[in-house]
Amino acid sequence: MSGKKILMDDRISLSVSTRATQSQATNQQTAALPELELSRVLWRSVAAVSSADTVLEMQRASHEMRAAVNSLGQADLNVINQHPDSTIDLYQHGDSIALPEPAGEVRSVERNSTARQSIASDINISPEAQSFLADRGDSLNDSLIREILAGNSSLTNKTQQTLAQDRNASVRRALAVNFSLSNKTQQTLAQDDNVGVRWALALNPNLTDDIQRTLAGDDETSVLMALAVNSNLTGEIQRTLAGDGDGDVRWALAKNPNLTDETQLTLASDDDTNVLMALALNSNLTDETLLTLARNGDTSVLSALAGHSKLPARLQYELAQSSDKEILSFLARNLNLMDPLQRELAQTQNSNKEVLSELAHNPKLTEETRLILARDEDAGVRRALASNSNLTPQLQKTLAQDQDANVRRALARNTSLTDAQAQQILAQDKVEEVLIDLARNPKLTDVQAQQTLARDEKTQVRETLARKSNLADGAQHTLAKDKDERVRRTLASNSNLTNDTQQILAKDEEAWVREILADNLKLTDETQRILAEDKDALVRWPLALNSNLTDEIQQILAEGDDASVRRALAGNSNLKPEASQILAQRNDANN
Numbered sequence: 001m002s003g004k005k006i007l008m009d010d011r012i013s014l015s016v017s018t019r020a021t022q023s024q025a026t027n028q029q030t031a032a033l034p035e036l037e038l039s040r041v042l043w044r045s046v047a048a049v050s051s052a053d054t055v056l057e058m059q060r061a062s063h064e065m066r067a068a069v070n071s072l073g074q075a076d077l078n079v080i081n082q083h084p085d086s087t088i089d090l091y092q093h094g095d096s097i098a099l100p101e102p103a104g105e106v107r108s109v110e111r112n113s114t115a116r117q118s119i120a121s122d123i124n125i126s127p128e129a130q131s132f133l134a135d136r137g138d139s140l141n142d143s144l145i146r147e148i149l150a151g152n153s154s155l156t157n158k159t160q161q162t163l164a165q166d167r168n169a170s171v172r173r174a175l176a177v178n179f180s181l182s183n184k185t186q187q188t189l190a191q192d193d194n195v196g197v198r199w200a201l202a203l204n205p206n207l208t209d210d211i212q213r214t215l216a217g218d219d220e221t222s223v224l225m226a227l228a229v230n231s232n233l234t235g236e237i238q239r240t241l242a243g244d245g246d247g248d249v250r251w252a253l254a255k256n257p258n259l260t261d262e263t264q265l266t267l268a269s270d271d272d273t274n275v276l277m278a279l280a281l282n283s284n285l286t287d288e289t290l291l292t293l294a295r296n297g298d299t300s301v302l303s304a305l306a307g308h309s310k311l312p313a314r315l316q317y318e319l320a321q322s323s324d325k326e327i328l329s330f331l332a333r334n335l336n337l338m339d340p341l342q343r344e345l346a347q348t349q350n351s352n353k354e355v356l357s358e359l360a361h362n363p364k365l366t367e368e369t370r371l372i373l374a375r376d377e378d379a380g381v382r383r384a385l386a387s388n389s390n391l392t393p394q395l396q397k398t399l400a401q402d403q404d405a406n407v408r409r410a411l412a413r414n415t416s417l418t419d420a421q422a423q424q425i426l427a428q429d430k431v432e433e434v435l436i437d438l439a440r441n442p443k444l445t446d447v448q449a450q451q452t453l454a455r456d457e458k459t460q461v462r463e464t465l466a467r468k469s470n471l472a473d474g475a476q477h478t479l480a481k482d483k484d485e486r487v488r489r490t491l492a493s494n495s496n497l498t499n500d501t502q503q504i505l506a507k508d509e510e511a512w513v514r515e516i517l518a519d520n521l522k523l524t525d526e527t528q529r530i531l532a533e534d535k536d537a538l539v540r541w542p543l544a545l546n547s548n549l550t551d552e553i554q555q556i557l558a559e560g561d562d563a564s565v566r567r568a569l570a571g572n573s574n575l576k577p578e579a580s581q582i583l584a585q586r587n588d589a590n591n
Helices: 024-032 040-051 055-070 113-121 127-134 140-150 157-164 169-176 183-190 195-203 209-216 221-228 235-242 247-254 261-268 273-280 287-294 299-306 313-320 325-333 339-348 353-361 367-374 379-386 393-400 405-413 420-427 432-440 447-454 459-466 473-480 485-492 499-506 511-518 525-532 537-545 551-558 563-570 577-586
Strands: 012-014 036-038 091-093 096-100 106-110
Touching: 113 127, 113 140, 127 140, 127 157, 140 157, 140 169, 157 169, 157 183, 169 183, 169 195, 183 195, 183 209, 195 209, 195 221, 209 221, 209 235, 221 235, 221 247, 235 247, 235 261, 247 261, 247 273, 261 273, 261 287, 273 287, 273 299, 287 299, 287 313, 299 313, 299 325, 313 325, 313 339, 325 339, 325 353, 339 353, 339 367, 353 367, 353 379, 367 379, 367 393, 379 393, 379 405, 393 405, 393 420, 405 420, 405 432, 420 432, 420 447, 432 447, 432 459, 447 459, 447 473, 459 473, 459 485, 473 485, 473 499, 485 499, 485 511, 499 511, 499 525, 511 525, 511 537, 525 537, 525 551, 537 551, 537 563, 551 563, 551 577, 563 577
Parallel strands: none
Antiparallel strands: 012 036, 091 096, 096 106
16 A cells, blocks of 8 residues: 555545556656645545535535545636626626626726626626636736636536646636536546546536546556545446555545445455444444444444444443443443433442443433443542533532532533522532532523622632623622622623623722723713713723714714823724814814
8 A cells, every 4th residue: 555544533545656557747747746635625525416406406516526636736716706696697808807787787897807707606607608707818817717617617618628637636626526527527637647636526416437447447546546436426336446456545435425335345355454344333223233243353443433324222231241341431322322222331330430431421321321420439530520511400419519620610611501599509509610610511500509609709709700701790780899899890790791780880989990991892871971070081092993882972082181081082993073173173182
């Protein structure tokens, strides 16, 4: 196997080394070609193409695929804005392009890149306009425009053939992933000397059977791997690739979501562990294929198999008898683990705390299994359970009273903590870290629990609570009168304060609190008025910079006596005309 090793979970590095002796010219071209990387974005786009139900969805997926393909060693394309005209004809007039308006009036547009990009991407582009753009010169801008044109789904056969013979490989590559290619154009691209063009074509889900056969005989591993992941492969081509001598090709094929039963069974008997692993992670396998894989005996394959979403009951029971922690851990995480096996694992794996912790994280556990785990002697198991996203109210209350502080902390951080009583229990905890974690939890909505934290003796707890965006009115009022200035300063920056809370803070004895409040973009009109009349210029100064001031407050500040406040107002990004006029008349805003 040549080239770099495949990275299954991050990205796929496709080798472009030749698999057979070629001419010197072809070898030189291959050596100059950079390594092609099929990123996650491209994998997602390929999947989106295969699952598209409408033309619009397919066009969107096609655009994403083209973007991913063009990013491989090519200059980035700017975002293309659709031309506002619904139908456009293009004519050449010297150095300008004439665009007929719908009403028939012709306006002249300078021949700039943006205008031509818009025209090239318009699905209603006329055949004449296509020919004009397809025959443009070899400048960088024209090359980019031809790439955009190549992705247009409305190309005529003539335009497709012109672009298929473009001297720029990036244009031909962009054309190769166009879903609307004619059979003749596909044939031309399948014979292209550039491996990148053939690679891109192999990803196209609308290949004809003949072109699939042609590409299946390609000498490049990268082309065969791209073809292998194509979701619309015929059974014949799947059989061909399943028998390929390169494990990378079979590995890529094993990831294909639309394998025939025959191909699945062939790959399930492969002697390459990487191929078996990839197949075991394929979510569209038959029971027979899963059973065949289970006979392999390799721990990594069985582990991947244990987490399969369609694992039949028979295999679940077989794997549950394993003594391997890795296999049992994957099985314990399986969202479709049968109820009896959940209970069995919870009761029989006392010595395997790692397995029990994985089981405790499973959100599909029965209540019986959860209760067994909640009574486990190991705090790590109970901590994992406390992090479970699917806990009943009763279990939340039970864990809120757990003797281990780390268990209570895990529950306090759990964003599925919704039971009011459990929140109230945690709010009375004696451990500061538990209270801080609870105060940070966005699901802490119980008014009583918030009020308890607002009165807690620990400053950091109250300061953390003051940052909450969903702080209840009562808790706001309590914190606004907090004895510690740091708490009040933190509260003053909260963008979801009530008018009453704002007014309390606007009259705070500490200027620093009022100064921070003045910078708050969510001030009510009444609060703005109070701050605008503040005796301290250091409070009025940040208020003058506040972009959400009303016209009235801006005028009050503009008429004020402090030059520094007026200068600050002059720099306001949302200065109103009336205030600007007053400042101009004062003639000192810039002094």
